[in-house]
Amino acid sequence: MTVTTQVRVRYAETDQMGVVYYANYLVWFELGRVEFLRTLGFDYSLMESVEGCILPVVEASCRYRSPARYDDPIRIEAFPLLLRGSVLKFGYRILRESDSGVTLLAEGETVHVVCDRSMQRRALPDPVAGLIRSAIAEHNAK
Amino acid sequence: MTVTTQVRVRYAETDQMGVVYYANYLVWFELGRVEFLRTLGFDYSLMESVEGCILPVVEASCRYRSPARYDDPIRIEAFPLLLRGSVLKFGYRILRESDSGVTLLAEGETVHVVCDRSMQRRALPDPVAGLIRSAIAEHNAK
């Protein structure tokens, strides 16, 4: 199961090379991750404030294939890759949609440790854990 | 009393026009404001965490005179303009230093309401209030 989020490149996200500054792809990854959880029925802002369940990032990586430019329509694809104990891994693909087709701009992963409010490892709450496991199984079956 | 902070323009702060994106001047204002308080002997991070005294911004403005470019050495000048009850106003000047002299890049102001943790208005703690009043008097006397 892959969840898709659409954004347009903001002027603030470009740099003087005329392309999107490289750190901003990690912001897009986060937008995709949050929409993925929302699609499963989980609101990350409530998970954090009500359940006290937070997902700090312990690892992030990105391979940049082709630059994104100002005002480009961007498609963010996010999908879970692994859930083992408190460790949760997401994958991402960043694409540009245009009349001439879809171009892959970047790919990446983030690894998270599920924590409680005092930053101790905990398990992911049950309904979301099961749904993420199903999504991983589905993704691997493709 | 004016406190001066030095920064260099970061690549991330430029946009595709090849100049610093306009919102980033407000980030620089904040750096200047914090260094101003530090010079008075007040650490804003402690004021916030220990004293529960926060300074949310209720108004900000900036006039842009000349663009800042990547790697420019920037001088941020910050000085208090007014302290009346819970209302605190700062002024800022952003300058570029180069061999050919100093250029004014931007000027601005921010207005803050001194608040406690529950976002209720409160007075500024006493030693800092007195020191800011002296700094304002000194600034006005120039």
Next chain:
Amino acid sequence: MTVTTQVRVRYAETDQMGVVYYANYLVWFELGRVEFLRTLGFDYSLMESVEGCILPVVEASCRYRSPARYDDPIRIEAFPLLLRGSVLKFGYRILRESDSGVTLLAEGETVHVVCDRSMQRRALPDPVAGLIRSAIAEHNAK
């Protein structure tokens, strides 16, 4: 004529006070401004690259009424206030939409000088100038 753009607050836009960092409202203003031009039929990225017509900001201001929080659905309203020679002024309202109604979060203005590629003042190209004048007349008639 007011053009409305919808965004959701990004995690990256919050700060440790738990609210949107004050400089990010200027980023939202820009999103509103660009959508306003797009609604008139003008693509700012083409105006800049093809026509060589750029709109550097010479002044920006914002009054903050109520804080925006992570994941809030935000409505950006943008409308032109003035076009005189090369000077173009926009107004903005930032609102939060929720089940309990709409809350005004911030209001502001930006002033721009229409420039060519070599940063010399020029007039706004004709169709867009006329359309903006009509939008201003309509806004003032309300």
Next chain:
Amino acid sequence: MTVTTQVRVRYAETDQMGVVYYANYLVWFELGRVEFLRTLGFDYSLMESVEGCILPVVEASCRYRSPARYDDPIRIEAFPLLLRGSVLKFGYRILRESDSGVTLLAEGETVHVVCDRSMQRRALPDPVAGLIRSAIAEHNAK
């Protein structure tokens, strides 16, 4: 040869978890990289504008060990790891300095392809290439 850059965590760099937002470490990596080149005698802004030699990022990764907090004094260490043809790889360590010692906050790498203005691969200009090769040899000898 490792070059060290000092920054303080900006309020704008924190998020509502009370720590530095994860994408900002890539901004710090870039500050370290630029200071590394400056120490070798190369001004990246001149390399880009005068020599037409740019270093787009094709890969970036970061492992987060311990969170950085507002106003923390941060030490960025940058060092070259590899130069083969047009491919240049840098390593980074992000540390916090305090009275109680130095804490490793994050480590990472970026991979760049040296390009000319038309984004074609080219070799790194000669004096800088030689100096980087010496720095790599020195780093590996440690």
